[in-house]
Amino acid sequence: MKTHKNMTNLEIAKLLKAVAAAHQVKPTGESNERFRIIAYERAADAVEHATSEMKDLWEEKKLSEIAGIGKTIADHLDELFKTGKVKHFEEIFKCLPPAMFELLDVPGVGAKTAEKLTKELGITKAHGALEKLHKAAEKGRVRGLEGFGEQSEKEITESIREVKERTRRLLLPHATGIAEDVIAWMKRKSGMDSIDTLGSLRRSASTVGDVDIAVASNKPEEVIRHFVEYPKKTKVIEAGRETASLLLPGGVQVDLMVQPPDAYGALLQHFTGSKHHNVALRVFALKKKLSLSEHGIKKGGKLLKVSDEQKFYKALGMAWIPPELREDQGEIDASVEHKLPKLVELKDIKGDLHMHSDFPSETSHDVGVNTLQEMAEEGKRLGYEYIALTEHNPKSAESEKKILEILREKKERVDKLNDKNIIKRVFNCLEIDIQPDGKLALPEKSFDFIDFGIVSIHSSFKATRDHQTKRVLAALANPKVKIFAHPTARKLNEREGVDFDWDKIFEFCKKNGKAVEINSSPQRLDLPDMLVHKAVKQGVKLTISTDSHAKDQMIGMRYGVSVARRGWAEKKNILNTLGYLDFKKALGVD
């Protein structure tokens, strides 16, 4: 494992996973070995999902604040950031081929298998390790090894191909669409008491791997027979008595699980996850001498079947936990103490504050496809009291005179639109670029022509955390700027978000009455849920908006609401749940 001083969270996570794997392969014989492995895996997981870069936390001496990182690993990371290496880790990796850690990415290959393969096949270097194993398996050199056979060789070949072509994770709306279509097909058949999504889809995570669906029925064979007839399938992967899997175009896998109604609650709970939630829940249950599984709740060796989820949680002495919260972020304690948040709902939303009409504002970014009026009418249809039209700012290359003309023209058109009283208010706004130096891409006089501005980053994603933080704070300081839009600027499956000092940004927003946006567009879902949770804890006001470039995208508000819910947001945390007058007052606009 190569290490250096500026390792990213992803690289550090991989390093910690490698340490765990090394311990599995080279047991020291100590009795706590098993748990040390688990501890390193947990730490790797925590680093991978942290909302700040470890290096930044290290500079602030806050490494141990991450759950799963104790004194020992914090010390190792301290050494890593100071010297670029960790002596203790190097000692552990000694005599192990670097190639083995690359093979861990292959599904079905764990530490033991990886080590055996690299040793037996003479693959040592990390670079190109996957290709070498792939070739060896294709040539039939794996089947002869002890503990391997034709089956496992085939498995390896297929898994590596899968890794190479790994279809990216599905975006939430895409996965939702697929699930809704499958569910509609299933409902054409009678004999099903309930049907629900499972897994990350049911928890409304931003991206989804497989689409998993649960059915309650006393006739599992019939349900499965109907399922495998799903017209859009490209292949039936497997069809057993209680489970079946289909492959859909684009490599999307849909799994179905069927249980009788009297055991459905345990099934639903178990396969909704998350893994971390379930582990924490079982630890909690053990203290009450209860053992949990997908089959039900065991007490003194006796299995209690559970028909619905409410009963499942009630049997543990807790309130039902909304799926969005099941990430082991404190929801179990909150549930026990009956302090779960009352999560915001779609019907609470009173307006959409980020959208683009076809008004020609001479921008260098995309314009929308619908007129100002069409956007307002769609807002009315969705039951909103207000919307904000936030076209991108005109190109800075235009003369100031031209820019002011464009903005005067837009203001007139919005004024006229407001005279028609389609909804209570159409706010005349702009989405303004935050330039690399923190200046806004708009002449000062322009601000007289708008009700308020939302600001966002569309370039210069790479810079130090300190620089990026100052950049945004400078932009937010403008009194007409009210909302920080798609804050991290991440694009799911495409680019990581910008690294900020969130404590500073949130503190500034709270103090100065600036709101932070949860952008609902499928590729963004930005602010990410973990940071929403942080913002909620710090008392920062949020908005949920769609960033629609066409009126039919405005329906996507539900996905932003999902993100808010995953971040523990209640109605009171979201500014655009307020009625028109209260909203105006809260945002400080006329």
Added chain:
DNA sequence: GCCGTTTTCGGCCCGACTGTTTTCAGTCG
């Protein structure tokens, strides 16, 4: 190696599947 309203020592989730084996280890979610 981590962690703490039953513990600063002594615990640490549960079950299924798979392939290669004669009774189980490794991996996964």
